Amino acid sequence: MINVLLIIFTISLLYLSIADRLLTYIKILAFQGIILFGVAFIELIQINPVNLALVLLETIVFKTIFVPLFLNYIIKRNKITRDSEPFLPNFISLIVITLIIIITFLLSNSIVDSSISKIYFIVSLSAIFSGLYIIATRKKIITHVLGYLVIENGVFILSLAVGTEMPLLVDLGILLDIFASVFLLGIFVNKIGDVLKDVDVDQLKKLKD
Amino acid sequence: MISLILILLASLFFTGLVIWTKSITSGRKGPGIFQPLKDVLRLFKKGAVYSKTTGIIFQVAPTIYFASVMMAIFVVPFGQARGFISFEGDFVFFAYVLATGKFFSIISALDTGSSFEGMGASREALFSMFAEPAFFILMGSFALLTGHSSFQGIFTAMHFTTKFSYALGALATFVLVIIAMVENSRMPFDDPKTHLELTMVHEVMILDNSGFDLGLILYTTNLKFAMYGALIANFFIGAIPWYLALLVFFGVQFVFAITIGLIESFTARFRMSHNAQYIFALSSVSLLIFFGVLLVLGKFI
Amino acid sequence: MIGIYLPGAFIIGGLLLVNRNKMLSNLLVLAFLVLQWIFTVYEYRHINITEFNYFKLDALALLLLITLSIIAIPAMYHSHIYLTTKKDTPRNSAIYYAATVILLTTLSAAYLSNHIAVTWIFIEMTTLSASALIYHRRNNRSLEGTWKYVFVCAISITFVFIGILFLSFSLQHRGGGGLTFDALLTNAATINIFWSRLAFIFIFTGLTAKLSLVPMYTAGIDAKDKAPSPAGALFASVLMNVGFVGFFRIYIVFANTSLHSWTNHVILIAALLSIFVATVYMVKVKNIKRMLAYSSIEHMGLIMLGIAAGGIGYYAAILHLILHSFIKSSIFFQVGQVYRVYKSKSIYDVGNYFKYNLTGAIVMLLCFIWVTAMPPSGLFISELMIFRALFQSHYIIVMVLVMFFLTMIIWAFGKNIFKLLFAPPVGFDDSNVVKINPVESISQFIFLGLIVYLGINPPVEFVTLIQETIKNLPK
Numbered sequence: 001m002i003n004v005l006l007i008i009f010t011i012s013l014l015y016l017s018i019a020d021r022l023l024t025y026i027k028i029l030a031f032q033g034i035i036l037f038g039v040a041f042i043e044l045i046q047i048n049p050v051n052l053a054l055v056l057l058e059t060i061v062f063k064t065i066f067v068p069l070f071l072n073y074i075i076k077r078n079k080i081t082r083d084s085e086p087f088l089p090n091f092i093s094l095i096v097i098t099l100i101i102i103i104t105f106l107l108s109n110s111i112v113d114s115s116i117s118k119i120y121f122i123v124s125l126s127a128i129f130s131g132l133y134i135i136a137t138r139k140k141i142i143t144h145v146l147g148y149l150v151i152e153n154g155v156f157i158l159s160l161a162v163g164t165e166m167p168l169l170v171d172l173g174i175l176l177d178i179f180a181s182v183f184l185l186g187i188f189v190n191k192i193g194d195v196l197k198d199v200d201v202d203q204l205k206k207l208k209d
Numbered sequence: 210m211i212s213l214i215l216i217l218l219a220s221l222f223f224t225g226l227v228i229w230t231k232s233i234t235s236g237r238k239g240p241g242i243f244q245p246l247k248d249v250l251r252l253f254k255k256g257a258v259y260s261k262t263t264g265i266i267f268q269v270a271p272t273i274y275f276a277s278v279m280m281a282i283f284v285v286p287f288g289q290a291r292g293f294i295s296f297e298g299d300f301v302f303f304a305y306v307l308a309t310g311k312f313f314s315i316i317s318a319l320d321t322g323s324s325f326e327g328m329g330a331s332r333e334a335l336f337s338m339f340a341e342p343a344f345f346i347l348m349g350s351f352a353l354l355t356g357h358s359s360f361q362g363i364f365t366a367m368h369f370t371t372k373f374s375y376a377l378g379a380l381a382t383f384v385l386v387i388i389a390m391v392e393n394s395r396m397p398f399d400d401p402k403t404h405l406e407l408t409m410v411h412e413v414m415i416l417d418n419s420g421f422d423l424g425l426i427l428y429t430t431n432l433k434f435a436m437y438g439a440l441i442a443n444f445f446i447g448a449i450p451w452y453l454a455l456l457v458f459f460g461v462q463f464v465f466a467i468t469i470g471l472i473e474s475f476t477a478r479f480r481m482s483h484n485a486q487y488i489f490a491l492s493s494v495s496l497l498i499f500f501g502v503l504l505v506l507g508k509f510i
Numbered sequence: 511m512i513g514i515y516l517p518g519a520f521i522i523g524g525l526l527l528v529n530r531n532k533m534l535s536n537l538l539v540l541a542f543l544v545l546q547w548i549f550t551v552y553e554y555r556h557i558n559i560t561e562f563n564y565f566k567l568d569a570l571a572l573l574l575l576i577t578l579s580i581i582a583i584p585a586m587y588h589s590h591i592y593l594t595t596k597k598d599t600p601r602n603s604a605i606y607y608a609a610t611v612i613l614l615t616t617l618s619a620a621y622l623s624n625h626i627a628v629t630w631i632f633i634e635m636t637t638l639s640a641s642a643l644i645y646h647r648r649n650n651r652s653l654e655g656t657w658k659y660v661f662v663c664a665i666s667i668t669f670v671f672i673g674i675l676f677l678s679f680s681l682q683h684r685g686g687g688g689l690t691f692d693a694l695l696t697n698a699a700t701i702n703i704f705w706s707r708l709a710f711i712f713i714f715t716g717l718t719a720k721l722s723l724v725p726m727y728t729a730g731i732d733a734k735d736k737a738p739s740p741a742g743a744l745f746a747s748v749l750m751n752v753g754f755v756g757f758f759r760i761y762i763v764f765a766n767t768s769l770h771s772w773t774n775h776v777i778l779i780a781a782l783l784s785i786f787v788a789t790v791y792m793v794k795v796k797n798i799k800r801m802l803a804y805s806s807i808e809h810m811g812l813i814m815l816g817i818a819a820g821g822i823g824y825y826a827a828i829l830h831l832i833l834h835s836f837i838k839s840s841i842f843f844q845v846g847q848v849y850r851v852y853k854s855k856s857i858y859d860v861g862n863y864f865k866y867n868l869t870g871a872i873v874m875l876l877c878f879i880w881v882t883a884m885p886p887s888g889l890f891i892s893e894l895m896i897f898r899a900l901f902q903s904h905y906i907i908v909m910v911l912v913m914f915f916l917t918m919i920i921w922a923f924g925k926n927i928f929k930l931l932f933a934p935p936v937g938f939d940d941s942n943v944v945k946i947n948p949v950e951s952i953s954q955f956i957f958l959g960l961i962v963y964l965g966i967n968p969p970v971e972f973v974t975l976i977q978e979t980i981k982n983l984p985k
Contacts, residue, residue, distance in 0.1 A: 004376035007501045014493045018486045091486040098493040105500050111704055116679050119504050128672065132665075144661065151668055158675045166678055166688075172627055176671055179634065180664045187641075187660060 002042055006123045006157070009035045010101060013130045016150065017093040021082050022075055025146045026068045032153050033064030040156075044163045044170070051167050058174045059156075067149065067181055074189050075142065085139040096133055101126045120161035127154025145184050152177045212287035212439060215455075219435035219462045220428070221246055226463065227434075230470025245431065252424030260417055262322045270317030271422040275429045277310025282432065285439050286361040288446035288454045299359045300348045304341065307392070311337055314426075318414035329413035332481075336398065336410070336488055340391045343491035347384050350499040351377075353506065364443045373505055378444045380498050386468065387491055389437035393430055396473040398484050408481055434469075438462040511556070512565050512622060515549040519615035527608035530600040535607055539586050542611050549618070550579040564690070566624035569978035570828070574621045574755060577832050578748045580960075581839050582614055584953035588740040588843045591950060595850060602646065606738075609642035613744065620752045625690045626674055629756050630667065633720065636752060637663040643741040644733050655736030662719055662729035669716030670756070673709045680705035691759045695982060698766040706764070710773055713760055714780070720753025722807045723814065724783040734803040735855075739846030742799060746806045746842055747835035754813070754831055761817065762982050770984065774818045781814035782908060789915040792922040796857045798848065801926055802841055805881060808919055809834045809889075815912065816896040823899030824980040829968075830892035833961050837889065840954040841877045844870060847946045848930070852938065857926050861935030869948035871931055876958055878927045882920045888965015 009032060016028050037059040044052050074080075086093060104125040108118045131151035135144045159173040225242030232239025259268060281303050283293035292299075315334055318326040352358045354377070355366035367374060391398050394411030401412055415426050442461035446454045479487060522542045529535050553567045553575060560566040567575070589610060593603045613636055620632035637660065645656040674689070680702040681688045688697070719726035730750075734742045764773045788808035795801045809830065816827030845855070847870045852860045864871040883889040900909040964972060 001373075001376075003373060003501060003504060007376075007380070007497050010497050011494055014490055014497075018483075018490060020483075089486075090483070091489065094486050094489055094493065098496065101493075101497070101500075112702075116705075122500070122504075135665075141657070148661070148664060148668075151665070155668055155672055155675070158672060162675065162678050168627070169675060169678060172630070172674075173671065175631075176634070176668065180668070183638065184660065184664060187657060 002039055003119055005035050005038050005042075006119050009039075009153075009157070010123055010126055013097055013101075013127060013150070014094065016130065016134065017097040018090045020084060020090070022080065022084055022140075022142065022146075023072075023082065025084065025143070026071050026075075029071075029146065029149055029153075030064050030068040032150075033059055033062075033067075036063060036153060036156055040160060040163075040170075043160050044167070046164055047167045051171065055163075055170055055174065058177070062178060062181075063153070067185075070185055070189075071142070071146070074185065077189065080140065080142055084143055087137050087139060093133070093137065097126075097130050100129045100133065104129070116161050120157055124154040124156075124158035124161075127151065127157065130154075142188070145188060148184065149181060152181065210293055211290050212285050212292050213282060215287060215458055216282050216285065216432070216435045216439050219438060219459070220431040223434045223438070223462065223466050224431045226466035227470045227473070230467050231474050234471065234474040245427070249424045249428045249431075252427065253421055255420035255424075257418070257420035257422045260321060263317075263320050263417070266313070267317045267320040267417070268422075270313040270320075271418060271425045273313040274310040275425045275432075277306050277313070278429050278432050278436065280306045281310075282436050282439075284360055285436060286364060286443065287439070287458065288443065288449070288451075289365055291361045295359055295361045297358050297362075300352075300363075301345075303360070304344055304348075308337070308341070310429075314414060321417045323417065325409070325413050326416060329410055332410045333394070333414060336391050336394075336484060339485055339488040340388050340491060343384055343488075343495045344388055346492060346495035346499050347381055350495070350502040351381070353499075354502045360440075360443070364446070367444065373501075377498060377501065380494070381444055382441050384491055384495055384498070385437060385441050386465070387488075389434065389465075390469070390472070391488055391491075392437070393433055395469060397476045397479045398488070400478045403478075408478065434466070435462065438465040441465060511549060511552045512561050512619070515545065516615065516619060518545050519611060523608045523611040523615065526611060527604055529604060532600070532603075535604065536590070539590075539607055539611070542614075543583060543586060546579050546582055546614065546618070550575055553622070560624065564625040564628045565619070565622045566692075567622050568624075569975045570755065570758060571621040573828070573832060573972075573975050573979065574748075574751050575618055577751065577835050578614065578617060578621070581744070581747055581835060584843060584957075585610070585740050585744055585839070587953065588743070588846060588950070589738070592738050592740055592846060595944075602648070605642055606646055606741075609639040610741065610744070613639040613643065614748070617748050617752050621755050624692060626677070626694070626756075626760070627689055629759070630670055630674060633670070633752060633756060634667050636720075636749060637667065640733065640737075640741075640745065640749065643744075644737045646738055646741070647736070652736040655732035659729045659733045662726055666716040666719030666726050666729070669712050671716075673711070673713030673716060676705045676709035676712060677701075680709060691763065694763045695766060698763050701767060703767075703769065706767065706769060707772070710760065710764055710769070710776070714757065714776060717753045717757045718780065720749060721757060721814075722750055722753075722784075722803070722810050723780050724787055725780075727784065727787065727807050730806070731800060731803045734806070734842075735797060735799045739799070739842050739849065742802075742845075743839035743842035746802065746838040748839075750806060750810060751831060751835060754810075758817075765983050774820070777814050778818040778905070778908065781811040781818060782911065784808070784811035784814070785912055785915045789918045789922075792919050795922075797855050798845055798857060798860070798926065798930070799842075799855050801857075801923070802838065802845065805919070805923065806834075806838055808916075809838070812893060812896055812912070815908070816892075816899055819896065819899035819903045819905060820983075821899050821902055821985070822895050823903075824983055825976055826892045826895030826899060828976045828979055829965070830889060830896065833888045833892060833965060836957045836961050837877065837881050837887075840873070840957040841881060844873050844877060844951070844954055847950065848874070850944050850946065852935070857929055858936060859938065860930045861933045861938070863931045866940065866943050867946045869951045870946055873951045873954045873958075874927060875931060877954070878923065880958055880961060882923055886962050886966060888961040888963075891965040 012028050012032055016025065019025055019028065037056060040055050040059055044055060104122050108122050111118060111121065128151050131147045131154060134147035134150060138144065138147065156173050156177065159170045163170045222242050224245040228245065229239045229242050284295060284299040284303050286292045286295060311333070315330040318330040351363045355363050357363050357366055390396070395401065399410040400408070404412065415423060418426060438461060439458065442458045445461065446457050449457070519542060522538050522545070526535055526538050529538065554572060557567055557572060589606065593606060616632045616635040616639065620629050620636065623629045623632060641656050641660045644659055645652050678689060681697065682700050715725065718724065719729050722730040730745065734745045737745060761773065764770065784807050788804045788811065791804045792801060795804060813827045813830050816823035816830065847867060848860060848863065849855055851866050854860065863874060880887040880889065883893045897909055
């Protein structure tokens with residue numbers, strides 16, 4: 001079952017690569033939150049109930065409801081145009097993300113350790129690099145934040161791989177997630193949106209040599 | 210043998226059902242579900258008119274197209290029952306016999322010398338090219354999962370024991386439905402209703418066909434739908450008794466037709482330039498299915 | 511003691527944040543400095559004792575903690591001058607002081623922590639306070655710098671976290687205490703090679719944001735440029751050291767596995783690229799603070815070269831790190847005065863500094879000599895040792911390349927500094943130049959003296975501490 005959920009998660013990455021609108025990105029993030037909820041529930045069922053409740057709450061309340069709503073609010077408030085405005089055509093993005101998945105899959109071949117399930121490794125690394133790719137190839141600052149959130153989801157999956165043995169690391173991952181997302185989004189909504197109106201990366205090119 | 214009869218049966222009402230669904234959802238009463246068939250019969254009674262610029266290829270292409278689809282249907286099994294012919298690796302045969310038919314319809318479109326038809330042919334070729342890896346990777350992963358390489362072997366060996374194979378079946382259904390849409394040039398990849406030369410794909414290729422030939426091509430579309438429906442149904446038939454299997458078969462065909470009707474009613478056509486990426490996404494999804502199978506089997510390259 | 515220090519410092523930070531009274535805030539800052547020093551002295555007397563499971567003061571932590579406590583005093587002093595001359599609003603001053611206090615506290619805690627996750631948490635917290643400092647001027651450009659810094663740091667801490675996860679994969683027994691540096695070192699021989707390779711790559715890449723190395727050096731440049739000079743001094747010294755602490759502790763673990771030479775190669779490549787990037791930008795750059803930031807990249811690259819070369823390079827690297835903290839912070843303090851005189855950081859707008867601020871010009875000249883590692887600077891000794899280590903470990907080509915780059919850097923550095931000191935400024939109205947009190951340069955003179963002392967005639971205790979730091983590394 002976990003395998004199926006993780007494969008669906010990876011498919012959502014592919015969809016992310018061809019999505020045109022920011023709203024689609026946000027929906028995908030919410031969807032990924034639901035999948036992570038499922039994965040965390042199945043994987044971590046044996047750990048301490050309080051801790052489990054924390055993890056599940058984080059995935060469902062924070063990742064699935066709070067962050068997407070907040071992103072939506074930011075987009076509306078700052079009147080950001082709805083296109084994602086990639087530098088590269090979506091078709092190339094799709095090929096690149098497919099290649100990322102293939103490469104992580106091939107890389108996972110060289111794992112000799114049997115105690116870690118390989119699929120976690122493949123899916124999380126694909127998510128991390130897809131997130132980096134999205135950050136690198138999208139023009140808007142808000143899409144950078146979205147890419148970062150995808151990376152966070154990848155990290156969360158990776159932390160689940162050792163979740164039963166080291167629940168501490170899952171908690172740390174959640175800490176990072178909440179800290180960084182709130183921090184980034186907070187700066188965005190309070191400062192960037194007020195100071196720079198229609199926000200894209202071109203306005204952040206004054207500091208250079 | 211039984212699959213051939215069933216598919217022919219399903220083909221009689223398939224397009225009618227799609228049109229009926231679309232009519233209902235748009236608030237019209239709609240024609241009877243045999244109306245497309247009646248159209249085809251009417252066309253069969255007419256003789257064909259051939260343009261002077263066309264050659265022999267244009268005249269034989271519709272027949273070859275129809276024959277290729279029939280050949281493809283021959284290998285499709287029905288649950289335990291073998292298709293008309295069945296051998297190891299017949300899904301490759303299936304794909305390429307379809308490709309042959311498509312090739313002939315493309316060169317016949319080029320044969321007319323019309324620039325519109327050439328444009329449509331180029332698009333059709335491009336989309337089929339992107340859809341092909343998806344089909345092969347999908348069937349390849351099933352061959353890997355079951356250890357058989359014929360349709361019949363694959364479908365018989367697909368016992369739905371684990372949750373994983375259910376999910377795999379669902380994903381495969383998704384991929385096959387989209388492939389069917391691409392191959393039949395339906396929405397959201399191509400809109401058979403709008404005759405706008407900028408966006409036409411399939412129907413622009415058959416502009417010059419008339420009479421019997423046109424009827425053949427239209428009927429082949431029905432057949433193709435029914436054939437993909439049969440393939441999808443096979444994922445769910447497995448080893449259940451024949452009367453249940455029959456029910457499942459027609460149920461799947463019915464749901465498939467209604468799904469297509471609903472998709473066509475509620476989605477807009479994709480932008481032409483975006484089609485390629487959506488179709489290629491199918492290959493990526495099948496690739497993921499392939500990886501999933503590899504992971505489940507514990508086999509790595 | 512850390513149980514008292516951390517809450518105490520956080521309370522002081524919190525009070526500074528809400529307080530609007532000038533007198534009280536000065537007193538609070540003074541209280542923090544006293545607390546910092548009591549803490550330092552206490553820890554100095556209780557070396558190698560584990561506190562609260564996760565904190566342990568070893569030699570490296572002690573060295574860097576003392577460095578931090580020394581730099582903290584002039585940093586606070588110059589911050590005070592900066593804020594009073596700029597006549598900042600009480601609110602902004604409050605945020606500035608609070609952020610500085612929290613930054614110094616989290617840095618100290620990060621030095622001391624003995625658990626990789628705890629180090630990670632405190633490094634994460636330094637980003638928070640540092641971004642408040644970068645945004646101090648509250649204009650478009652400082653916002654840009656803040657956003658870039660925060661974003662790159664967010665990615666970098668994520669990378670470090672991924673590295674920690676891979677490290678936990680590589681352990682045979684994933685018990686609770688498996689991720690303390692001591693436990694990692696004890697189990698170094700048994701860790702899984704594949705995972706630990708990935709772990710090192712990710713942790714190292716993540717920490718380069720703090721270390722100011724290729725590939726994530728960009729964040730630090732904008733931060734040091736946009737932050738007020740005293741904060742820039744902290745960024746260029748103690749904040750880089752925290753990256754080094756994280757890196758070095760992990761490096762010790764890896765040096766005791768079969769991956770030692772592989773890690774050395776990774777570090778060598780990063781270091782060489784960093785020095786190359788620093789050279790390219792030093793030649794091009796027109797902003798004094800950015801130039802200094804690139805110079806930090808160069809020095810960090812040299813330190814990494816020392817580590818990669820091994821042998822005497824280890825000793826030299828630690829020495830260089832500490833000396834660099836002093837020299838870089840004193841230059842940044844001095845640049846604050848330059849900015850007050852010319853109201854600009856651009857190299858085009860400055861010049862004839864001797865005429866306007868004699869003491870400051872002397873400090874600037876000396877700083878130039880010191881930072882480019884000319885004798886009698888202590889950095890000369892450490893760089894010499896690094897080159898010796900490179901020579902001994904047969905990295906001849908690397909050494910030649912680095913020497914070439916360093917020559918270019920000295921030329922570029924000198925060109926800009928001499929422009930500042932001797933060439934007449936263009937279009938500078940010197941009718942009402944701000945007079946700088948020479949007293950403000952005393953701390954820089956003390957630091958310069960300290961560098962010479964530590965480099966040429968290091969006290970025995972200092973040497974033993976460095977030796978103690980590197981004792982777990984293979985010879």
